[in-house]
Amino acid sequence: MSAVERQLDELEETITDEVPAGISISDVKYEGPELVIYTRDPKEFAADGDLVRRLASKLRKRITVRPDPDSLSGPETARERIRDIIPEAAGVTDLDFHADTGEVVIEAGKPGMVIGRHGSTLREITQEVGWTPEVVRTPPIESSTVSNVRNFLKQEREDRRDILERVGRQIHREEMADEQWVRITTLGCCREVGRAAFVLSTAETRVLIDCGDKPGAEDEVPYLQVPEALGAGAQNLDAVVLTHAHLDHSALVPLLFKYGYDGPIYCTEPTRDLMGLLTLDYLDVAAKEGRAPPYESGMVREAIKHCIDIEYGDVTDIAPDIKLTLHNAGHILGSSIAHFHVGDGLYNVAFSGDIHYTDTRLFNGAVNEFPRVETLVLESTYGGRNDYQTDQEDSERDLKRVINETYERDGTVLIPAFAVGRSQEIMLVLEEAMREGEIPSMPVHLDGMIWEATAIHTTYPEYLRDDLQDRIFHEDRNPFLADEFNHIDGGEEERQEVADGGPCIVLSTSGMVEGGPIMSWLRHLGPDPDNRMVFVGYQAQGTLGRRIQNGWDEIPMNDRGEGRGGTLTLNLDVETVDGFSGHADRQGLENFVRTMNPRPEKVLCVHGDESSTQDLSSALYHEFNMRTFAPKNLETFRFK
Structure with missing residues (x-):
């Protein structure tokens, strides 16, 4: 029996002991970062509104509860009852039942009314019909991208479950390394704007953060061939984390699947959809300009199929020794600061992606409060000493x-x-x-x-x-x-x-x-x-x-x-007309670090022209007495 199987057996025993008598647990599985509990008593499970929260707190896992198929009411009966429960003002446009997982996807114009206060309406649905509701929004403006992504993921549900189960076993595998260390290798966007790519390595795990192109320089791509990245084989990457969908961060993510990568991509849900839109257009533009595209459209679909979407603030296991939390970066829709907690309190690293520190008409300003951060990898697009944008x-x-x-x-x-x-x-x-x-x-x-x-x-x-x-x-x-x-x-x-x-x-x-x-x-x-x-x-x-x-x-x-x-x-x-950029200017970058809680010990200034990264690095060193760097591409930093 593998270590993961033993772990799941122990979890099932613990869960069985914790749930009230009369609630059966028929199976426990890992699907990606989530622990999925199957029960023949979904109505009773839903009746206790705090049960899932208590289990998640005790087990320190993200938990999803699903009914066994034989415990479900028929879809037609369930459809009628669900429509009776959900207020008409919610604007339900579709109910899609999936008997293999016991889930019903509810598409509505106002998802909040489907969810109810603290999830009360969702619990009522499960109590009445047994099905586990999942809610998605009907776009106010029809979007072919959102529709295509949702339909594609629906068609690929079986493959996707296989992927998630495999990823879940990888995340929760037994740690094999005897030593502990943390390194960052720069594969692009150092002393330049574009082709963002970094590898965060531990003795156990390798994570690629972003993989973009360089605007105006089609032949300059990240240094993916080095041993820290794909040089040792794409299978040696445990995960990809995508901070946002702009092409200088996302354009070459699908290329990874061409080279044999078959693991997860962690990002927010809008980043997933926007990546699909922008990378397909990227291929279309290349074809129109007579350039050979770096990958086929099928690789974009593979990337989307492997996406695991994370909401801001959710702490998520992505490897045996790494937890990831995404925070609002204020840059574009779904853009994130990626915070990595490595080991059992060993080290914490935050990658800013691209940030806008103050509020804009579209977004709240970037989050800069974290439980711990020892090193910050900070964009420097407007880091030059004279890069002050207009109010x-x-x-x-x-x-x-x-x-x-x-x-x-x-x-x-x-x-x-x-x-x-x-x-x-x-x-x-x-x-x-x-x-x-x-x-x-x-x-x-x-x-x-x-x-x-x-x-x-x-x-x-x-x-x-x-x-x-x-x-x-x-x-x-x-x-x-x-x-x-x-x-x-x-x-x-x-x-x-x-x-x-x-x-x-x-x-x-x-x-x-x-x-x-x-x-x-x-x-x-x-x-x-x-x-x-x-x-x-x-x-x-x-x-x-x-x-x-x-x-x-x-x-x-x-x-x-x-x-x-x-x-x-x-x-x-x-x-x-300055002032509309999605990037923080020089003052905004300094303020981001000044008010950061806690303030990092080290800052790597990246994603900016050479003078911008060096200017910002020097300014942060002198103002905050911290160790700062303006790295070149292909440098490796060891932090532990």
Whole structure:
């Protein structure tokens, strides 16, 4: 008998002793980080609202209770009874029964009303019909991504259960190492922006944190071939943790499966969906530009199938000697700071991913309170000594000024925008400004993936600011459904109509002008001096966006997905409005560390140009008297 089997037998004995007489325990299994308890008495289990909480506290495990299939009422009878229990105002749109696990997936416009106060409605459902309810939100804006991901995972339920059981056994395997140590190896994004990738190693475990590309440099990928990563075989990686879905952090995660990785990817639920959206588009752009894609679309599906979603604040076992907790990073939807607790109090490391320290219109600011942190791996995108962004109110005032001036001269405002994050931030500013009469009401055209990304935002309002959640819950107040917003879905013909029409605003991908529909908009709008191009996001070195921002007005149009070569002369005005970035500026990064509780002993400054990482490292050392580093790629740091 294996160590895991012995462990499960002991857990089953403990659970049987703890539950009241009359409740049977028929099986206990690991599925990923969760302990799943099967019972023939689900109604009695649900009747004691504190039983699961007491078991989770005693066993120090995340617990799910499922009924044995032979204890269930028939789906048709259950369907009718469930609809009687759930308030009509919850807006139930679908009930999907899975007899193999005894789960019923309830899709509703207002999941909170399905859950009930402290889960009371869920318990009532199980008490009445025996089925274990799982609740998902019906997107207020229809999202093909969310629909496709949910349908795919439904089709792959059997495979996914096999994956989760295998992962669960790996997590809870017996520790074999005789010694203890903690190391971090840098595989990318050191003294540069992009291709984020790190390996956190112990004597027992290897975890890859992020695996992204480098904007404007297709051939520069993370150093995955080194022994600490895939050089010793993809099977030697125990887990992948994805902080957020931007391509400079996620683009090459599916590539791991091409090389034989078959383990879990830990991330938030919106990060999983956005990764699917952005990586599939990444492949599409590569094909249009005549580049060989690094992997096939099937690898994206494999990545999604292997995702284990974690909510903010949940402490989750991901290896015998590592616990992971994800915290809000304030950067984009679902973005996380990944906190690792290694060993039995041995060491604690936090990877910031990308952070925004203060609140924005979309998100609460990044969390910086942890039980323990000895080392912080901190992004430094705006870490340079002069990287101070404009106050958000001033930025919004500046943007409204530019829009009003352009409107008065009958021009169009073109805003290159990242589909995820900055676009939705700008949409909220524009919606309020038009509603308050601060700018004229005019069409706001959304091109590229912006509309689809917005739909995903409305699917997960619990990851947004509280006041924005409230507005989205009330359809008549949902700012993303304002009449001014128009989804461009007619391609080149519709773009020409917009260019020939009256004053308007265009938000288009890509945010760094590296291909995509923005190139078409430059052809349509670039020659007219009455138009304006406004940069509201970071432009990495080497990108066309950075060159235009620095004054280029003759730009090459070949090999950028247009199918046409030549040079385009830009006559439109070009402006930069700071303050909308999803990254903390220099002051924000310093404040993040200053108010961090506890303050770390060491900080590795990464994900920034060379001068930015060195400037921030020096400033943190002098201000807080801590050990700081601006590492290069392929360095390894031992902490224990």
